[in-house]
Amino acid sequence: MTYVIAQPCTDVMDKSCLEECPVDCIYEGGRALYINPVECVECGACEPVCPVEAVYHKDDLPPEYQPALESNAAFFRLPLAGKAEPLGNPGGAAGVGPVAADSAFVAALPPKAAEQ
Ligand code: SF4
Numbered sequence: 551m552t553y554v555i556a557q558p559c560t561d562v563m564d565k566s567c568l569e570e571c572p573v574d575c576i577y578e579g580g581r582a583l584y585i586n587p588v589e590c591v592e593c594g595a596c597e598p599v600c601p602v603e604a605v606y607h608k609d610d611l612p613p614e615y616q617p618a619l620e621s622n623a624a625f626f627r628l629p630l631a632g633k634a635e636p637l638g639n640p641g642g643a644a645g646v647g648p649v650a651a652d653s654a655f656v657a658a659l660p661p662k663a664a665e666q
């Protein structure tokens with residue numbers, strides 16, 4: 551079980567959620583942020599602070615955001631572009647810092663500016 555960051559975060563990356571997470575399990579990618587599903591303790595603190603309503607509990611994801619569940623998990627489980635090893639479960643985003651890569655799903659999304 552976990553909370554999930556969905557498509558509205560892409561190219562917004564307001565980062566309000568980062569400051570709320572008590573276990574530092576929200577990681578910064580190139581175009582979006584990602585919640586580590588293994589490290590998330592489901593406290594829910596990140597959900598209400600997101601200005602674009604990108605954060606959902608896994609069980610409350612609207613149908614159009616369902617791909618974000620696998621996208622968040624894949625960010626940690628699969629090697630990102632330019633990396634030989636997956637990120638895995640580092641135990642805190644502060645020690646990792648911003649990662650200049652995204653899940654394949656987010657990388658393929660159209661730029662936010664193009665949608666408007
Ligand atoms: S607060 Fe929302 S838009 Fe900002 S980084 Fe977190 S999920 Fe993304």
Ligand code: SF4
Pocket residue numbers: 553570571572573574575576585589590591592593594595596597
């Ligand atoms: S639900 Fe809590 S532990 Fe999980 S990502 Fe949000 S703030 Fe962090």
